[in-house]
Amino acid sequence: xxxxxxxxxxxxxxxxxxxxxxxxxxxxxxxxxxxxxxxxxxxxxxxxxxxxxxxxxxxxxxxxxxxxxxxxxxxxxxxxxxxxxxxxxxxxxxxxxxxxxxxxxxxxxxxxxxxxxxxxxxxxxxxxxxxxxxxxxxxxxxxxxxxxxxxxxxxxxxxxxxxxxxxxxxxxxxxxxxxxxxxxxxxxxxxxxxxxxxxxxxxxxxxxxxxxxxxxxxxxxxxxxxxxxxxxxxxxxxxxxxxxxxxxxxxxxxxxxxxxxxxxxxxxxxxxxxxxxxxxxxxxxxxxxxxxxxxxxxxxxxxxxxxxxx
Numbered sequence: 001x002x003x004x005x006x007x008x009x010x011x012x013x014x015x016x017x018x019x020x021x022x023x024x025x026x027x028x029x030x031x032x033x034x035x036x037x038x039x040x041x042x043x044x045x046x047x048x049x050x051x052x053x054x055x056x057x058x059x060x061x062x063x064x065x066x067x068x069x070x071x072x073x074x075x076x077x078x079x080x081x082x083x084x085x086x087x088x089x090x091x092x093x094x095x096x097x098x099x100x101x102x103x104x105x106x107x108x109x110x111x112x113x114x115x116x117x118x119x120x121x122x123x124x125x126x127x128x129x130x131x132x133x134x135x136x137x138x139x140x141x142x143x144x145x146x147x148x149x150x151x152x153x154x155x156x157x158x159x160x161x162x163x164x165x166x167x168x169x170x171x172x173x174x175x176x177x178x179x180x181x182x183x184x185x186x187x188x189x190x191x192x193x194x195x196x197x198x199x200x201x202x203x204x205x206x207x208x209x210x211x212x213x214x215x216x217x218x219x220x221x222x223x224x225x226x227x228x229x230x231x232x233x234x235x236x237x238x239x240x241x242x243x244x245x246x247x248x249x250x251x252x253x254x255x256x257x258x259x260x261x262x263x264x265x266x267x268x269x270x271x272x273x274x275x276x277x278x279x280x281x282x283x284x285x286x287x288x289x290x291x292x293x294x295x296x297x298x299x300x301x302x303x304x305x306x307x308x309x310x
């Protein structure tokens with residue numbers, strides 16, 4: 001099943017969820033997949049930019065693989081009225097998960113359903129290969145920001161205009177693109193070198209202060225390895241967001257990054273993100289020599305990634 005077929009099925013589904021039923025927070029089961037899809041459609045219509053949550057069998061497979069760890073609030077009738085997840089979105093570190101895709105059916109927002117799902121999913125952090133997490137709390141309301149603080153995560157960045165207003169059209173909660181606060185928490189840590197690019201050293205030093213991470217702040221050796229390097233690009237077309245991850249540093253990327261920016265701007269992407277692993281000296285120099293000029297705004301995640309947002 002693809003996105004078009006899934007949305008067509010959801011548009012024809014006239015089933016309503018009874019109000020006022022009791023519910024239980026529980027880890028995702030494959031049988032929850034259709035209920036999660038109906039929940040996303042009820043809240044976002046056809047506007048959510050990630051296909052997986054509209055396609056039950058795809059969500060079940062991602063949970064089986066451990067790429068997504070979903071928690072739902074499930075009523076006695078089996079309806080899903082809230083969802084939240086930890087999911088892999090940091091290619092250099094499979095043990096750092098992103099916390100997000102949290103939402104609640106409007107008729108259950110006065111309950112504790114979403115809070116209970118968040119409580120349960122936080123029990124996974126520090127266990128089962130999940131060493132830490134970061135998340136994007138939307139700024140068109142403050143609920144997820146409050147929950148992030150309750151989960152003992154700390155704010156480390158702002159992402160302006162991350163999500164399109166169309167994603168919130170069904171609930172009419174946004175007048176324009178929606179920004180996000182980035183929150184981070186690491187439970188399982190070890191001593192690591194962190195090579196800070198010179199243009200961002202003061203800002204990143206400030207962000208790292210208070211995160212309780214064991215990092216040795218190092219200067220880059222100002223040398224990029226030979227070769228073209230490699231970069232992965234994820235395009236979220238509906239959201240107008242391109243997420244670019246430098247997977248292999250190389251001298252050739254200084255030219256490639258400039259060309260990629262031009263290409264993405266020509267394709268009308270509203271937001272371009274670059275993720276660079278600062279656990280090695282080469283990428284720091286890549287950022288110093290190229291990224292700082294082209295993409296002047298930076299955010300930091302505790303994995304040793306620096307993300308520029310343009």
